[in-house]
């Protein structure tokens with residue numbers, strides 16, 4: 001089970017996520033209570049070992065803005081939220097980074113349909129912490145895909161059982177307030193996701 005912890009902004013929480021065994025760590029580079037500057041993301045990404053993927057999270061920015069921020073932060077993957085056209089992914093292909101397409105359940109759920117390397121199937125409002133009907137997508141996405149949206153340490157095993165994803169992604173569910181992560185919740189989330197059947 002691939003586990004991504006998203007929206008980190010403090011060095012201690014990055015270290016906690018790495019120690020807990022996260023496979024990917026997301027830095028939000030778009031408007032959000034979790035937004036960090038590319039310079040801050042670069043400082044935080046420097047704490048992440050090579051086996052853990054560092055991801056820049058965007059929503060609504062054009063490819064030129066995404067390119068500039070991702071390169072400034074030195075990240076290894078780009079996550080585009082919303083209904084970006086195929087051309088936006090094509091425009092970023094030459095970066096040689098992993099491309100992640102993050103959409104709601106109404107979108108095309110074939111991983112790779114937009115030349116992306118990884119698909120995230122998320123709630124209609126990304127980063128809101130709102131649970132949704134995870135079981136509704138069971139069997140629909142193809143390829144490597146992460147389930148996101150309203151997951152937390154207490155419900156992630158149920159969500160995995162319901163949707164059968166390749167991995168999971170969380171932001172709000174490991175926080176005590178919007179944008180304020182909690183080390184214990186990060187550890188609990190990784191352990192619960194890994195322990196799920």
Ligand SMILES: O=C(O)c1ccccc1N[C@@H]1O[C@H](COP(=O)(O)O)[C@@H](O)[C@H]1O
Pocket residue numbers: 006007026028030031032033034057058059081102120122123126127128129130148149150151169170171172173
């Ligand atoms: O986390 C954010 O603030 C955010 C903002 C804008 C776009 C995406 C964002 N995060 C992504 O949303 C889901 C997690 O949502 P939740 O808070 O756990 O319900 C995940 O894909 C994050 O990468």
